[in-house]
Amino acid sequence: MAERINKQKTTSDRTDETVDEAAPAVSESGEKLKADLDDLLDEIDEVLETNAEDFVKSYVQKGGQ
């Protein structure tokens, strides 16, 4: 257990990051995501249900557990 935590600290030290950023890969990809938003929205323009209003209206489920 301690070993795993130490491993994370080692990674942080190497990349010169603080312990708060114990998952450095995640923060970096978070930054990248911001830049990618425009591309993503282009894609959503293409794949979003063409008649959103009908789609939303007709999505009716029976209650479950």
Add this chain to the structure above:
Amino acid sequence: MAIHKVCGIETEYGIVVRGGDNNPVTASSLLINAYVNATSKKVGWDFEDETPANDARGFNLDAVFAPEIETTLVNAVLPNGARYYVDHAHPEISIPEVTTALEAVTWDRAADEIVRRSMRHADALFDDGTEVVVYKNNSDGKGNSYGCHENYLMAREVPFGRIASQITPHFVTRQVFTGAGKVGCEQPGREPGDVAYQLSQRADFFEEEIGLETTLKRPIVNTRDEPHCDPQKYRRLHVIAGDANMSELATYLKVGTTAIVLAMIEDDEMGDDLLLGNPVPAIRQVSHDPTLTRTVMLRDGRRATALEVQFGLLERAQKYAQTHGLDAVGAEVGADVMGRWEAVLAALESDPDSVADQVDWVAKRRLVEGFRERHDLPADSPKLKAIDLQYHDLRADRGLAGRVGLATMVEPAAVESAITEPPTTTRAYFRGRCLQKFPDDIVAANWDSMVFDVGRDPLRRVPMMEPLRGTAHHVAKLIDESTTAAELLDRLGA
């Protein structure tokens, strides 16, 4: 010391038929049958041990529960040890019993992939383009909800009242990282537009603090007492206050943190100082506040944000890990969960958008907000609700969650394997391997037993009352070496 937190996830999926008869019960049956017929011999579920009307508080409500006839429509046990069936009007997969959050994510991802393949097999049955589409969400946006339940093994001797009161703060506040996000509001008595965007699919539907119901007047803590194992030694906490997650990290944290908190409660290391004053209004308020800044009242009168309650739980868990270790949740996975738990809370506190690759509500909000700004849409535009629903669409060419860059934890090869292979660490191994090797000799199976017909004597039931027996360690060699089911049963002494 806390017993091992053997756990599972039970997901009810939304289902729609496009271009054909949109009867959800028929569609769910068709979906499951299409998969089972295409992939394996169908082995039925055995209802011998089902007692959904048993209440953990010590009484039985059978008289008020109508028989659930529709649950017997389609009910299959898969070779990976999962149960795949029609529950109410939804297809549901209960993953096999697992021992860590990482295993839970692996078999949860496999469940989603099983549903994807089911859709393809179902669509192939139609020649007119009719399509069965499945959504991994928990609400239709019109006041109808269906669940993603979790279950955790607990020692029977732990007083249920302590479990119920001490786990509630976690259920109310874990939404900050487990919430799958929702456009609009479905809280009874409020208008859809009252809340533009909220953290959770499910929070609007909780009306009680504790109770047995799961389909109406839903309680934050469910008292269903179906241990599916030795009832003298164990209970199985049935959790209904959670969202189905598209993000693997979210599923991992949901199961991982909950297992740790439950281990602390079992060892009586939790304490009462984070108990909430009014959990039901609090679970909604937390969900309705994407700024994460509003406070809820604690029972002792202090006020705290959801994040502050979470940091309080984390701090306790860190102390607990020091004094007791985390063997009860798998030491290595437990330590990893602790690190990621701290990281996600810190990120949510400083810059929530930085976890758009691991928290579903943040990822979905980015899409909804970005789309709204780009097209200058009003908050009540149906296009925004369409994005919400389509985030959970399991079709690869339509689903939005698959496009937003969610981080993954499980290699594709491990998911592929988990579609057909059981976990090696629980009795699910015995169930799955027997189904693979002796499908023609198994009449029925359920969580805690299997019924064999080896062509002589009456049917033989093999009880599996210990979730941590029947693992690969215990029985792999035995199964490998047995050429027939009869031989296996003889060697087991069954």
